[in-house]
Structure formats: structure tokens, C-alpha cells
Amino acid sequence: MRLPPPDPQPDLRVEIGRNAKLPLTLRNPVMVASGTFGYGTEYARLIDVQRLGAIVSKGITLHPRRGNRGPRVVETPAGMLNAIGLQNVGIHKLVSDKAPVWAQWDVPVIVNIAGDSIEEFAYMADQLEGVPGISGIELNISCPNVWEGGRVVAEDAETTAAITEAVRLRTGLPLLVKISPQVADIVSVARAAEDGGADAVSLINTFVGMRIDTRTARPVLANVTGGLSGPAIFPLTLWLVYLVSQHVGVPVVGVGGVASLNDALELMLAGASAVQVGTATFVDPGTSLRILDGLREAIRSRGCASVGDLTGLAHPSRRAARAAR
């Protein structure tokens, strides 16, 4: 008697890099978010990081930074605020000390970079070009000093396009542009990134929030404000992914509040091609791999052949198409 062939494994691969010389095929769509996984080595003692779709490393700047004074983090309902202040080792040390480790790894590492100017972004991209162990770049144009007297200064469509173009010219690596949720018009910013040559957009960075210590009557964070992350922001992330993914052609990477398989599925149905897990890793370091395992099963049980079949299924256009079939 011959057993029937095993169910084919669903195809979890995600391609990022339509416009890149060196397109990247992720083995699966579950990444870990910048700033929540260090340089990738720390959690390796606890979980099998090699199984991840990709690791996005802590935001790096040209020169090393000491970051903000403490306290730098504080909890909020179903979330947390952080004001780390981009403490990092600087790009040269990243290239000399971290990349060689990554070069030994199966899991691709995407480097999140934050520049002070278009030139600095371009220069940093140059430094990363051809470095073994670096598989992609994520532009962090949303983080520094987003708010100044309440105005969004960093991220408008023009700046986004200009930075993206400048980096695109210098890099053959897949290029992700990470977008702040607090821009006047997120669709036009995402489109500017696409027009500037981005291979994907990562939605979203954190929301500005604060907490006050009622005993001292002072802000808890030394920096006064911090960025809100965690499950609290998930419904906001989901809407922005749903909105933006209907207006751009490149893959959308959903990040912001993902804490469960169900969250990841919601994001993919909303139009994400991949997800990043951030704060949830602090709560339960196994979150990302559990999502990965569940995703495989969820795809199979839905009768899909590949993970891409889920992407955008909640869109009216996809629903209409399904109904017409």
C-alpha cells in the first residue's frame, strides 16, 4: 500500500526588491522590527532566530549615539512608550563588528538607517553596499524629532521621495521605507517612497505619546514624549495598511502591535505582504516563531497555496473578484 503524498507545504516565500539589483526572497513573511531585536544576537540564546523571515537591526546613524537620558521606557494600557534616542554603535562599527556575524547566518538582516540629511542617508547606503551579511536597507525617515511644536517636520512626500531616490542611486540592496503614521497624508508619502524607488514600505513607526508621574507631577520619560508601540496601536496600523496597500504597487510590510497569529492574518488580509513583530517580543520572546508556525497551518486550512494569496483579501476589489469567480 502506498501512502498518499504528503500535503504540499504552503509556499511562504515573499519577494522584496522589484527595483533592486539584489532582490531578496524571504523564506517567510515574519520579521522582527527595528529597535526590538538589537543586532540579532541577543535573542539567539532564547529562540531559533534563523527561522525568521528577516531581522531588522536597531536603527543606525552615521556616528555612534549615546541616546536620551532615562527613564526611556514606560508602560501604557496594552502598550509602551519609548524614547531611546537612537542609541547605537554607528555605521562603521556595524559594518566591522556586526555584519561579519550576520554573514554566517541563514536569516537575512535588514539594516535600519537614520540620517540627518539626504547626503547622510546616501553616504550610509554607500557604506553598506557590498558588505557581506547585509541583505537590505530600511530607511527610518520617521523617527527623529517628528514633532516640533505639533508640526510634522520630518516626513512629507517631497522629503521622502528625495531621500529614497538618493539612497536608491547608491544601493543595489532591497530598499524598504518605513513611514510614520503621523503625517498629513500617508498615501502620498507612501507613493513618494514608491516613486523614489523603494522596494517596499514598512507601516508604521510609533505614535507620539506621554505619561506623567502623578506623585512628582513630572513627565515619566526624561525626553517628555515617547513613541507608542504594542497591541494598543494595532487597529490603527491595520487601517493604514489597508488604506495604503490600495494605493501602492510595492509590497507593504505591516508593523505596529502585532502580538498573535490572528493579528498577522488581519494585516495580510488588509494588504500586507509581510509583518514585523516588535514590542510583543518583549512580552513573549516566542511570539514571532509562533506566528510563523501558525501561519503555515492557517494558509493550508484556507486552501491557499502560498502566503501571497492572503494578501489584500479584505479589499473590496479582491472581494468582488472572488465573488465574480
Next chain:
Amino acid sequence: MRLPPPDPQPDLRVEIGRNAKLPLTLRNPVMVASGTFGYGTEYARLIDVQRLGAIVSKGITLHPRRGNRGPRVVETPAGMLNAIGLQNVGIHKLVSDKAPVWAQWDVPVIVNIAGDSIEEFAYMADQLEGVPGISGIELNISCPNVWEGGRVVAEDAETTAAITEAVRLRTGLPLLVKISPQVADIVSVARAAEDGGADAVSLINTFVGMRIDTRTARPVLANVTGGLSGPAIFPLTLWLVYLVSQHVGVPVVGVGGVASLNDALELMLAGASAVQVGTATFVDPGTSLRILDGLREAIRSRGCASVGDLTGLAHPSRRAARAAR
């Protein structure tokens, strides 16, 4: 032997209406938020609503509205989304059926109004003028169709100023302007409200979010998106209150995620003169009165004479002033 006189009760009164013919002195700073307390009668069976600082009634429009199709609400981590669609009885019925009840009450009722145009706002203010039982108006310029393709259409500084001015001309009632958190420049919108003649600004209305049902692959809300409220948004509210209160002269009313005495205190330290409790009432109908009771004690134990002494204590300017004394 004579007992010492009892500790003086702290003064909880809050004045709203610098620019109004009929200024309103709230007996205390704890109100309930529009849309979360109906027309004030419903919770009267459960709690002593007369003790509240004020009740803000459900958003009213010129003509009655049927609202959106269901589902209209869905839960999120530490929050909920709603897409009620401004179902209401219309302003004429409000004046004929609801106001007479309110006229018998101790607690002032502030009517939240939503117009489709400047003229409609002005006309509605006219209808409320001189009606016994109505103690104030809150302009809901932030709610309908906030997002259209990702752009914030309803609420910019000019529109806000124009609506506020038009209503100010028609009303002697205290005028609160309720502001959406999702505007490009919240400080300028708040200032426009102040310049237009507002007596206070209410910060904030909800954030746009969504949820997807992963079994059906469709948005849970029939309306696709809903407004996020509840504790999840509290740190965002707090920051916006802290920011705006440093740039306007009129009282700021903090609303968004208040669920405990500590939350109310944080908001007041951040610059709020009063707070509104919304979603937390659904979770625990006693929330607002418990905050009120706790506030009295908190003021006393801080050695303050009146609730106003707390307002803005976390601001750098106030901190510097305290240090100098």
C-alpha cells in the same frame, strides 16, 4: 472643648465661558463624553448623574439620522472602535423632548452638535439659544468623514475658525470646540478655535482604526473603519493636551482613554482644566463618580486649595515657577 473647624473642602469648580454671555461654572471637572452617555437619562437608573460636572449629550444633527449599518462596534486591545454614524433624533426633537427633562436637573447638559456646513452649524446654534435645560454647546467638527483617501478633510485651521465664529455670533452659551487628533497641525486648529471665540477646546475625538474578521476575511465593521477610543489612546491624548495647553489661553478639556483617578490627574497636570470620561463608563459605570470622589481627596492631600491649582503643573514653565518660589 471645641473641635477644630473641619478641613475646608477643596474648591472643585471650573469656569467655562470667558467669551460667553452665559458663562458656566461646573461644580466639578468630571464630565461624561458625547456619544457615551446618550441623552443623560439612561445611566440615571444606575448612578447619581446629578453629581457629575456636566453631561455632554450624543452628537446631534439638524435632521434625525439612522446611523450606519451594523456591526458598529468592535473591541481592540484596551480599546474599542465605533462607527455609529451619528444616529440621533435630530435637533428639533432634542429641543422638544430632551431639553425639558434636563431643565429639571442640577447637572448641566452640554449639547454636542455636528453640522454639514458652516450655515448648518450656525442654524443649529440658533435653535439651541435660550432653550431651558441646555447649558453649553460642544462643536463636533471632527467626526464625519475625517478621512477620504487618507487625507484629513474636515478639520483645518480655517474651517475651524469659520465654524467657530459663525456659531459664536449666534450663541450666548459657553462654546466648546472638540478637536480630532488626526489633523496636520493640532496647535493651529486649537488656536483657530480660540481665535474664533471658543470658550474651551475638547481634546480629543477618536483615531481611525479597523479590525478584520479573519474567518470571513472582511472588515468587522460594516463601515470598514471606526473611531478608536478607550485606555489604549490615553498616552496620545495626554501628549496632545500637554502640547496644546501650552499654546492656548482657554481651558482645555481632556478626553480620550480616561479610566481612573490617576488618568484624570495626569491630564490635569498636563494642562487640562476638566476631563471627560467616555468608553470607561461602559466598562464600569461608576468610573466618573469614583474619579470625582478621588479627585477631592487628591487635591487635599497635595495641599492645594482648588482643582485649578493642579492644571498644567507638569509644564516646564510651571515647574520653573515652583522651583523659583
Next chain:
Amino acid sequence: MDLFSARVVDNEEIMPSTHVLTLEAARAARSASPGQFLHIRCGDGLSPLIRRPMSIFRTDGTLLQVMIRNVGEGSSWIVRRQAGDMLDCLGPLGRGFRVSPQARNLLLVGGGYGVAPLVGLAERALARRANVSLAVGAAASELIFPASLIPEEVEYLVATDDGSAGYRGFVTDLIPERLVWADAVYACGPLAMMAALARIMRDLAPRKPAQVAMEERMGCAMGVCLGCCIESTRGPLRVCTEGPVFDIRQIVWREEAAAIGTRGPGVGGHG
């Protein structure tokens, strides 16, 4: 209607994933009528945040029972409560079944945990010497409400999708032949079941009294948030306040409305 903290005195798993919790709740037990519900807080933290509506299953003196099917975060928290634990409840809420004193023969139709309010209704009806027939549907025999929990005087009819118990097919298939006998019909269960019943009533007994207990996601359960409104022939009605029990002919069944393409932003936006 009250906000009260009720002591759990018993928690029994009566069938897979379905528990009956017995609560010490004297005031609520005395004032409740079948079809009303409690709005129950699930935990003392911020998640799950919103209370969960649960029908009142049975009352007996100072005791009140709810029957909970474990389907998600909130219900799974409730079914983990044990004797001695306290449950934060709001209720009894809403309008229950209205039974005319003239009605002698009552036909009850249930599906899933929709059986809960019907059992209480059956007990009340028997007490005033009415005849009760209860038809219940489920996917398979192990999901059928245990007959041992139903008063003996009740005629108990069972339908399963797979025929593993009783009639094979939909519970609504059992209704037509009993309509002549019945003076009134009361239903609670999945939307599709109740919509099918509505069609049967319209076609076969357009004037016979019939009521359904509806469900919708709730916020306040106090009538203020308007989150639970459903479409009726009289416009939107609140399940928590005008319902959960409605005249079956008042309901505009959602099937049409839910057709693909008709969803989308409403004119009123949020709020």
C-alpha cells in the same frame, strides 16, 4: 437593573466547551425574566475591555444561572471562574420574551447557546400549565443540549446536520408541521436559523405570534452607545434596550444588507 458583584457557587461543564455557572444574585434572580441578559466583565484589567452579554439561563430563588459557550477571550475567562470567585455583572438588561396568558401551546426553537433563554422560558410556561415543545439544532449529537437539563414535561425535538442524533437536517425543517399546534413561537440561535424561521412564519403562519432573541456586538448594553442597533421595520433598534427579544416580523434580516459590495463607509462616519 443593577451593577452587582455575584459570587459563583458552581461551575459545571454540561457539554464540550459549554459551562453553566450558578451565581448568588438575589435581586437579579428575582427580577429577571426569560430572554433578558447580563453584561459581564471578563477580568479586572483592561483586556478584554468590554463586558460580554450573556443570556440569563435559569433562575431559582436567589440563584441565577448563565450558560456560557467558550468561543474566545472573554467567554474563556468566564468559564474558568470557580466556586467562590466573584463576577462583576450589570443587569438584568433588555426586554425578554412576552408570552400572552392565552398562549397554551408554545413552540421554542433553539440553536447553539441560544437554548439558554429558552429553557428559562419553558420553565415559566410550564409553571402556568402551558404545553411546551422545544426544537433544537446542532452540527452533531455531542453539541446537543443535554436532555437531562430540560424539564420532563417539555417535548424535546432534536435535529443534527450529520444525523448523529434526531432528525438529519435543519431544525427549522421540523417547524412547519408543528405550526398548527403552536399558539406562539419563540426562537434564539444563529442568525441563519432565525432568518429561515422568519421565512417559514411569513409563508405559513403570517399572523401567529413569534418572537426572536437577537444578537449584536455591544458596547454599553445600557442604550447609550447605539453600538448594538439592528435594522427593523421601525428603523434602527437597540438589541440591548428594545431587544434582545423582538417580534420576528420587525426584523430586517441582514443577509441582503451583508451582500458583497454594500459594505463601506457610511455617511455619518464614526461617533
Next chain:
Amino acid sequence: MDLFSARVVDNEEIMPSTHVLTLEAARAARSASPGQFLHIRCGDGLSPLIRRPMSIFRTDGTLLQVMIRNVGEGSSWIVRRQAGDMLDCLGPLGRGFRVSPQARNLLLVGGGYGVAPLVGLAERALARRANVSLAVGAAASELIFPASLIPEEVEYLVATDDGSAGYRGFVTDLIPERLVWADAVYACGPLAMMAALARIMRDLAPRKPAQVAMEERMGCAMGVCLGCCIESTRGPLRVCTEGPVFDIRQIVWREEAAAIGTRGPGVGGHG
């Protein structure tokens, strides 16, 4: 270092609002050293979201104890755990106290729940026949760590703010006269206490080994978020990874930095 679920085998309130929980945690108990900590999840929902760092108090075979002071949402959840409940823990984390084999006379200085890691340290030191003196400060006698829980061989010195037990004044007042005797000093407690100790050491014994266990709000406790950094003479250091125990002379005490006016947006913004 592991992610593990530990069974609570005992929960005792050793003084007002302070509980010792005994956990079955063989691997962690075997590998832990005094001064290391666990990052403990408080509940299985989303609030409180972030784990709470708690020092390892004592270990004994396969058992591990933590001493928890109930000060807020997270700690109050932990102290409500009972025998049989499971606790989701990450650890042992961080670097503990480093005791040179030459050190014969150990002076330990504690305040509040800062006594926790010092008791474990004392037990280890006694096991290798060192002499241990433990000075503890508190606001009043009822907040003093019970002497019965401290090994008899330890010299136990007490200071209270109100003089209700032991010396009246700061525990740091007791230190100078014992510095000649001590080969090394180890401290854990409120920031002000440790800063005062740092000044004493600088002035009176600038070369004597001295270590402090520091505290900062934490996110990951794994060294990745950089949320727990404190200022040191070598730049920012992570309490969770380079600490919690540091050389006392490495710390830049926050008092100056915390002066009014110096707070405000940093150049790096969030992230």
C-alpha cells in the same frame, strides 16, 4: 538563561505588603547567582503588558524564591499567586555580584526590597566562610526585613527613620565605622541610599571594592531595547545586561541630571 513556566509552591507574606514566593524552577535555581533577576509576566492578557524585573532572593536545590513588594498593578498580580499557579519567567538575567575569593569581611547595605539579593549573597558568602555584616534601613520598624529570615551568622544592623527600631537615622550613617573592617561593600536599595553610599566610599575608602545593584524601568530585559540604560563613566550601560550590579564608581548618579530644567526632548527622538 531560559523562558520557563514555574510552579508556585508557596506564597508567604513576610511583612506588610511584602511576599516571598517560592518557585519550582530547577534550571534557573541551579544557574542563578546573587544579584541576578527574573523578568516576570504579570497575567496572561495585555495589561499589564510588560514583564516586571524581580531579583532572585534565594535559591535552594530546585527551588527559587523571589521577594515581592506590592507597589502597583504588576506586583499586586504576582503577590496574589497561590501554590499551584504557574508564573511565566525569563531568566536568570543580568550580571550578579562579583565577590573576590580573597574578600573575608563583607559589608552589605540594603533598603526596602533591596534586601532581597543581599540575603542570597550573604548565604553564599557564609558557605565559603566569609564574615557578613548586613545593614538595613527602613522608614519604620514594621518595614524592617524580619531578622528570622536572615542566617544567624550574619551581623544584622538596623536603622529606621523614626528610630522605632535600631539606629535612628539613615542606614548609610552606620557605614563609615565599619569600613575599616570590610574588605568589600555590596549595596541594593533606593537610589538616594546608594548615591549617599557612593559619596561615603569616595571620601573614606576610594579604593575598596564596592558594588551596587541598580534599577531602571525595563522593556525587554534582554539587552535589545536599550530602555534600561543608565549613565556610567563608560557611557550608557544597560541595567539588564551589563548590570544590574555595577562597580559603585562607574555610576553617574542621576541627581544632577534630574535637576529641574534639564529634562526635555533629546536629540535622538524616539526609537
